[in-house]
Amino acid sequence: MKISQDWIREYVAVDLPRQELVDRLTMIGWVPETVEEKDGDLILDLETYANRPDTLGHLGVARELGALLRLPLLEKDWPVAELDEETAAVADVQIAAEALCPRYCGLVVRGVPVGPSPEWMRRRLEAVGLRPINNIVDVSNYVLFATGQPLHTFDFGRIGGGRIVVREAKRGETLVDLDGRTLALEPGMLVIADESRPVALAGIIGGQASGISESTRDVFIESACFDPIGIRKTAKKLGLATDASYRFERGADIGFAPQGARMAASLLTQMGGRASRGLIDCYPRPPKALRVRLRLRRVAELLGVVVPEEFVVDVLGRLGFRLEPAAHHAWRVDVPTFRVDVSREADLVEEVARFYGYDRIPPRVTPVDSFPLAANRSRERLARIRQALLGQGFDEVINWSFADPEREAAAAGGRTPVAIQNPFSNRASVMRTTLLPGLVENAAWNLNRGLEGVHVFETGNVYYWVDEKKHREDLHLGLLSTGLRPGAGPSGAPAEADFFTVKGAVEAALEALRFDPVVFEERDHPSFEPGSALAVLYRGQAVGFVGTLRAAFTAGASVERPVIAGEIDLSALFGKTPRPFEFVPVPKFPGVVRDFSFLVDRAVPYGDAARILGRLDQPLLEGFELVDRFAGPPVPEGRVSLTIRLRFRHPQRTLVAGEVDKAAQEIIGHLKAALDIQLREGIN
Amino acid sequence: MATLKDRIEEVRKAFEEAAPQAGDAKSVEELRTAFLGRKRGRIMLLFEELKSAPAEEKREAGRLVNELKVAVVDRLQALENGALMAVRPAREIDLTLPGRQRYVGRPHPLTLFQEEIERIFLSMGFAIEEGPEIETDYYNFEALNFPPHHPARDKWDTLFIKGDLLLRTHTSPVQVRVMERTKPPIRIICPGRVFRRETPDPTHLPMFLQVEGLVVDQGVTFANLKGTLEHFLRALFGEKVKVRFRPSYFPFTEPSAEVDIECLVCSGRDPDCRVCGGTGWKEILGSGMVDPQVLKNVNIDPEKYSGWAFGLGVDRTAMFAFGIPEMRYFYENDLRFLRQFGAK
Numbered sequence A: 001m002k003i004s005q006d007w008i009r010e011y012v013a014v015d016l017p018r019q020e021l022v023d024r025l026t027m028i029g030w031v032p033e034t035v036e037e038k039d040g041d042l043i044l045d046l047e048t049y050a051n052r053p054d055t056l057g058h059l060g061v062a063r064e065l066g067a068l069l070r071l072p073l074l075e076k077d078w079p080v081a082e083l084d085e086e087t088a089a090v091a092d093v094q095i096a097a098e099a100l101c102p103r104y105c106g107l108v109v110r111g112v113p114v115g116p117s118p119e120w121m122r123r124r125l126e127a128v129g130l131r132p133i134n135n136i137v138d139v140s141n142y143v144l145f146a147t148g149q150p151l152h153t154f155d156f157g158r159i160g161g162g163r164i165v166v167r168e169a170k171r172g173e174t175l176v177d178l179d180g181r182t183l184a185l186e187p188g189m190l191v192i193a194d195e196s197r198p199v200a201l202a203g204i205i206g207g208q209a210s211g212i213s214e215s216t217r218d219v220f221i222e223s224a225c226f227d228p229i230g231i232r233k234t235a236k237k238l239g240l241a242t243d244a245s246y247r248f249e250r251g252a253d254i255g256f257a258p259q260g261a262r263m264a265a266s267l268l269t270q271m272g273g274r275a276s277r278g279l280i281d282c283y284p285r286p287p288k289a290l291r292v293r294l295r296l297r298r299v300a301e302l303l304g305v306v307v308p309e310e311f312v313v314d315v316l317g318r319l320g321f322r323l324e325p326a327a328h329h330a331w332r333v334d335v336p337t338f339r340v341d342v343s344r345e346a347d348l349v350e351e352v353a354r355f356y357g358y359d360r361i362p363p364r365v366t367p368v369d370s371f372p373l374a375a376n377r378s379r380e381r382l383a384r385i386r387q388a389l390l391g392q393g394f395d396e397v398i399n400w401s402f403a404d405p406e407r408e409a410a411a412a413g414g415r416t417p418v419a420i421q422n423p424f425s426n427r428a429s430v431m432r433t434t435l436l437p438g439l440v441e442n443a444a445w446n447l448n449r450g451l452e453g454v455h456v457f458e459t460g461n462v463y464y465w466v467d468e469k470k471h472r473e474d475l476h477l478g479l480l481s482t483g484l485r486p487g488a489g490p491s492g493a494p495a496e497a498d499f500f501t502v503k504g505a506v507e508a509a510l511e512a513l514r515f516d517p518v519v520f521e522e523r524d525h526p527s528f529e530p531g532s533a534l535a536v537l538y539r540g541q542a543v544g545f546v547g548t549l550r551a552a553f554t555a556g557a558s559v560e561r562p563v564i565a566g567e568i569d570l571s572a573l574f575g576k577t578p579r580p581f582e583f584v585p586v587p588k589f590p591g592v593v594r595d596f597s598f599l600v601d602r603a604v605p606y607g608d609a610a611r612i613l614g615r616l617d618q619p620l621l622e623g624f625e626l627v628d629r630f631a632g633p634p635v636p637e638g639r640v641s642l643t644i645r646l647r648f649r650h651p652q653r654t655l656v657a658g659e660v661d662k663a664a665q666e667i668i669g670h671l672k673a674a675l676d677i678q679l680r681e682g683i684n
Numbered sequence B: 001m002a003t004l005k006d007r008i009e010e011v012r013k014a015f016e017e018a019a020p021q022a023g024d025a026k027s028v029e030e031l032r033t034a035f036l037g038r039k040r041g042r043i044m045l046l047f048e049e050l051k052s053a054p055a056e057e058k059r060e061a062g063r064l065v066n067e068l069k070v071a072v073v074d075r076l077q078a079l080e081n082g083a084l085m086a087v088r089p090a091r092e093i094d095l096t097l098p099g100r101q102r103y104v105g106r107p108h109p110l111t112l113f114q115e116e117i118e119r120i121f122l123s124m125g126f127a128i129e130e131g132p133e134i135e136t137d138y139y140n141f142e143a144l145n146f147p148p149h150h151p152a153r154d155k156w157d158t159l160f161i162k163g164d165l166l167l168r169t170h171t172s173p174v175q176v177r178v179m180e181r182t183k184p185p186i187r188i189i190c191p192g193r194v195f196r197r198e199t200p201d202p203t204h205l206p207m208f209l210q211v212e213g214l215v216v217d218q219g220v221t222f223a224n225l226k227g228t229l230e231h232f233l234r235a236l237f238g239e240k241v242k243v244r245f246r247p248s249y250f251p252f253t254e255p256s257a258e259v260d261i262e263c264l265v266c267s268g269r270d271p272d273c274r275v276c277g278g279t280g281w282k283e284i285l286g287s288g289m290v291d292p293q294v295l296k297n298v299n300i301d302p303e304k305y306s307g308w309a310f311g312l313g314v315d316r317t318a319m320f321a322f323g324i325p326e327m328r329y330f331y332e333n334d335l336r337f338l339r340q341f342g343a344k
């Protein structure tokens, strides 16, 4: 909010160099976002706080400065030239919705010639960025920016029957506001009505019909207090935001309402008007003054510094609190009505701290006497996975959790996405159910900018509805690989990524978790080309997929080359228990290696042979791996040659050639029986 | 008759003339025999001669013969190495070619920066806690002392799901959840994604990363908040960085403080500085003593326990630390941008 230094000086005799003023305001919480000199005045645009409506006027800021600089707040008289006629005799105020309007003050000023306001007032208003309109409107703006109290002025001649009824709107009622908009009112919205219809939307905006015009002779001044929640709900519902609603929804000073009316009346009578005698003050249930206990010891306990008792008493006094001493260095503190933010001891401690100075509180590290023992397992596992993937040459990305509903549908995960009620963009109106579209976008972005390959992964949540009422968010790993792999040296051509790049990365990532090995199984998935995807199974449960993305899906993001990707549900995996780590002694006795090659039908996948070998009950077989696979001449059509290396070892002694031969024969026998293999070379 | 000294000089000259002719291993070996051969080597003969030299010559000549021998041995060694090199066909290996590297992927800069922050707090005995990103109004607002329909909520502009579900606007709900299930002492940080209904611009995005922290124990004071956060900021930005605490307002802390560090770009010397706007200070985090109402909401007695909390935007802090002008760079995932930070 814009504050004029000259205006402030009407309330407190501040005289500080510009930079010092800025610094000192900052250090009690009022940060000038801009500072400008204008016609010899200094205009500070102060950051405001939602809990401090009292500082939304010059008086409140002056009070803060007075407390800071130990300067008295200057009082001003507001004399009113009165008529004989009693206010109550010409106007009748009724509050029919007490909860929404706890206090309503008003009076009539007759015979004000409508015209421009005096020069000094126009200067004040222009200084804080307002456009002067006419003396009557300007007076209400002046009071608002001087004190924070919003006023409203009605053309009293247009108030039917001189009756002011503060009530909820009736269904179907409308009001044409000062800006000419027709507002559709409904019960719950508070209006100011005359004997027949609404004339203003209470605390937010006035009606056009009862507004000040050139022909206005008599003015009704309203200075009231409205319920903050009621104002906020109504303003939000109607999409309105005014200087008045801004203040009322933060909480107006219920104690100041009469003074606001008097100030306005005084100013208008200085411009030639005469006020009706006596103020109407409808205040059905004045609340009891708020009283808070403050203990000096508590100040030290919360701040970690001993603040002198005299300082506490002095500063709170200057801020408008009334302190009544109690036993043991404590006080009963009466909170002034303008401080709607203060209701507890901690609030008072903050006031003490602000003015004592945060910079005078000595820094001390928080002492530690215990350290957490339980590690965050999930993060530890995630770190292992990330490390493994970086090691595999994949770069890490972070994508939006939001998704384009069309893209999401194209990814075809089949899950019901979580929609956002008020999205910032229609292309980000649901939460993602899969990481794949984001990764495809990353591929498109980088390929379009000339990179020859993109190999990336992301770990992050996906979100979906399980049923009507229940949603889930699961931590997923997504990875994608397309094009040339980075980092080839001078002697080697860079390799093109293929399916096994991604499969290997998934294997490496999951091995880092020390879980039981995952199993891959051919299975179709709508995101992937038919026949080119594998499900990733952990103990029989599908936890993810790897495969070549469906061309239609990647083409949607204008990626024309083949893209291999995978997605793993880490939440499902992280819930499992890893194998306990066990140390295995390094073998003492030499092992024996036997390679053998065989032909097998092309339709038989290597995985079948591996599964048979893996299940053998052959104590001497330490392990095996595939060392070669090829098809084409001299291998007959329809067949493929596989070379498998068998590793034999006995834990307690050196193996004898005969027993290795025997074991190998048995193994080959099993393969022959199951897969119809035909030996080529090696063992026979 | 020439002196012994002259003859030493003669042998040295002879060696220097012969040495450049020795191009392969064989001729180097011949040279060695001719000069260092045990029986007929010319230097060995000089040593013989030295034995019978007059005493006044002996000292000086002995030094010279020894020097010559060392020089010849060194030169022969060098020639031998050269001869070996020459055996290989020239240029088959160009050692100046770049080394062969295996490409290791790069972590995202925000992950890197977040890990740096986590490391500092882990070293001070904090634990890392996480929680859901789709939250309820209660955990995101009400438990944190935001009354319903309070204008304070405007600063935490919210994306709503349905019913009372929303996307968390900060990771403070994690603090509430931890306080609900744990007895003090509590000492945690909560990193994670948070969401706001923002129209994207250079410094605002609808999603960003945050790290919040919370300490609750007996006797915890604002002085502890200051000391710990100062330590953190010095660990992150360098030992000498100036830190400033100034009053602010958050519904969930009382008293509240914004924490600024001096502008690393201009140190307050540039009135038009794009980073600090000429103030010389850059706002880095929000903090404060946990509001007693927040403690009550999770059944912790504010008379017995007190606490402090802070929250920091990882993205904006990283922008400041690395001099990155626009926040969206982090989410474009341009590999030419991302890969720079692996070396950080």
Ligand SMILES: [Zn+2]
Pocket: B263, B264, B265, B266, B267, B268, B269, B270, B273, B274, B275, B276, B277, B278, B279, B280, B281
């Ligand atoms: Zn700067």
